[in-house]
Amino acid sequence: MAGAQGSISGARFRPIAVPVVAAGLLLALGAVGTGRPALLFLALPLLVAPIAALAALPSGAPGPLRYPLRWSARGTGAEVDIEGTVEAGEAGRSLALRFARPAGLEERAPPFVRRDGGTIRFRLEWRARDPLIELLPPPAATLIEPLDLAERPVELDGPPLPVERFPPEAARVRAIPYRRTTWMPGEAPSRSLGASGEFFGVRYAVPGDSPRRSNARASARLGRWCVNEFRPERTGDLLIVLDARPSPLGPDDDRALFAIGRAAAHGIAGGFLDAKDRVGVAVFGEYLDAVPLGSGRTHRHRIRRLLDASGVAGEAGPAERLAVSLRRVYPVGVTTLLISPLGGDDSFHLLPHLRQRGFGAVVLSPSPVPRLVAGLSGRAEDRALARLIRLTRRARVARSWEEAPTLDWEDHWNLGGLEPLLRSPRPAGGLR
Numbered sequence: 321m322a323g324a325q326g327s328i329s330g331a332r333f334r335p336i337a338v339p340v341v342a343a344g345l346l347l348a349l350g351a352v353g354t355g356r357p358a359l360l361f362l363a364l365p366l367l368v369a370p371i372a373a374l375a376a377l378p379s380g381a382p383g384p385l386r387y388p389l390r391w392s393a394r395g396t397g398a399e400v401d402i403e404g405t406v407e408a409g410e411a412g413r414s415l416a417l418r419f420a421r422p423a424g425l426e427e428r429a430p431p432f433v434r435r436d437g438g439t440i441r442f443r444l445e446w447r448a449r450d451p452l453i454e455l456l457p458p459p460a461a462t463l464i465e466p467l468d469l470a471e472r473p474v475e476l477d478g479p480p481l482p483v484e485r486f487p488p489e490a491a492r493v494r495a496i497p498y499r500r501t502t503w504m505p506g507e508a509p510s511r512s513l514g515a516s517g518e519f520f521g522v523r524y525a526v527p528g529d530s531p532r533r534s535n536a537r538a539s540a541r542l543g544r545w546c547v548n549e550f551r552p553e554r555t556g557d558l559l560i561v562l563d564a565r566p567s568p569l570g571p572d573d574d575r576a577l578f579a580i581g582r583a584a585a586h587g588i589a590g591g592f593l594d595a596k597d598r599v600g601v602a603v604f605g606e607y608l609d610a611v612p613l614g615s616g617r618t619h620r621h622r623i624r625r626l627l628d629a630s631g632v633a634g635e636a637g638p639a640e641r642l643a644v645s646l647r648r649v650y651p652v653g654v655t656t657l658l659i660s661p662l663g664g665d666d667s668f669h670l671l672p673h674l675r676q677r678g679f680g681a682v683v684l685s686p687s688p689v690p691r692l693v694a695g696l697s698g699r700a701e702d703r704a705l706a707r708l709i710r711l712t713r714r715a716r717v718a719r720s721w722e723e724a725p726t727l728d729w730e731d732h733w734n735l736g737g738l739e740p741l742l743r744s745p746r747p748a749g750g751l752r
Contacts, residue, residue, distance in 0.1 A: 331471070400483055406442075415474070453482070453579075567664040584686075593616075653678055661687070680724070684729055
């Protein structure tokens with residue numbers, strides 16, 4: 321078989337082979353009991369067919385059968401269109417594919433599969449309910465014998481397919497002009513980029529000053545070597561903190577809201593990295609998992625690996641542990657974006673601890689309201705319950721605003737409200 325190598329190990333009978341063998345055994349017993357040899361001629365094909373089908377599966381060098389897979393994900397907004405090809409050679413007619421659809425994706429149309437000789441072409445049309453980032457494993461492939469009595473699993477040789485869907489504002493948020501990289505009191509620039517920047521004044525030179533910064537007129541007037549002083553350039557360094565602790569909302573809602581926040585973190589980090597800024601990402605569950613500030617293609621992969629491996633923790637770590645752990649990895653005063661659903665009272669304890677340790681945060685809070693009211697009907701009782709849920713959520717957001725600027729992110733496909741908060745963050749209590 322072209323393009324395939326393997327042995328008969330791993331082959332197995334399909335469920336339909338059981339009634340076929342059972343029918344053959346009944347005919348054989350009937351021939352013995354009634355003394356009618358003609359029944360043996362009917363029983364023999366039924367007994368031999370499964371064995372022959374198993375032997376008809378391909379064999380060769382030791383190892384699993386492999387066929388090359390090429391696929392890609394396209395689409396805009398919430399639509400996810402996946403197209404791919406499998407080069408299976410002669411096995412293309414009998415190779416069955418099964419596609420694993422993540423829980424956050426809905427099917428827009430049945431899978432389309434077309435066989436052109438030894439090439440299998442497929443197309444999947446899905447829709448994302450909420451923002452997500454997923455790694456789709458290659459489809460499960462099974463080689464089925466023409467009589468449908470035996471099968472053998474095979475492997476598709478292709479990488480997992482990344483699927484990313486997040487609001488477009490997440491990738492464009494870096495384009496906004498930042499007034500400061502921190503809203504701590506006083507001058508607190510993040511890092512210097514060379515000797516450029518806004519002119520600040522003249523001072524006496526110290527060892528290590530570059531001759532290019534010399535001010536000849538001031539040196540001649542004062543009789544000492546003087547240099548120009550520049551205000552260091554500010555950058556858009558960003559620290560993204562994901563709250564992965566369990567909450568009273570329940571495991572299902574926790575996982576769904578964390579997946580939405582993880583997608584937002586991935587999109588926002590990508591926007592800053594595209595602008596050559598430094599980004600750090602930290603996930604806090606029971607303990608802190610962190611990627612330090614950095615930039616570049618390799619750093620982008622580090623962030624993606626951390627986000628792919630993260631999930632809702634089994635136990636919730638204390639709020640003070642997060643603030644202490646951040647001080648060990650990140651510089652004080654860096655712009656901090658906390659992504660938390662604010663599902664439990666412990667979430668509000670994070671903000672004062674972060675502020676006391678020098679990390680004044682802006683909060684992006686994926687709202688659980690759409691999930692909580694989705695199953696409610698239009699009856700008066702359900703309308704009252706939906707209103708109570710929204711009022712409770714509004715009170716929680718107002719409580720968060722007492723400590724930090726907070727965006728109640730209810731429309732998960734729109735992040736436009738985040739730009740004003742990051743552009744000009746205000747101290748705690750700026751809006752009541």
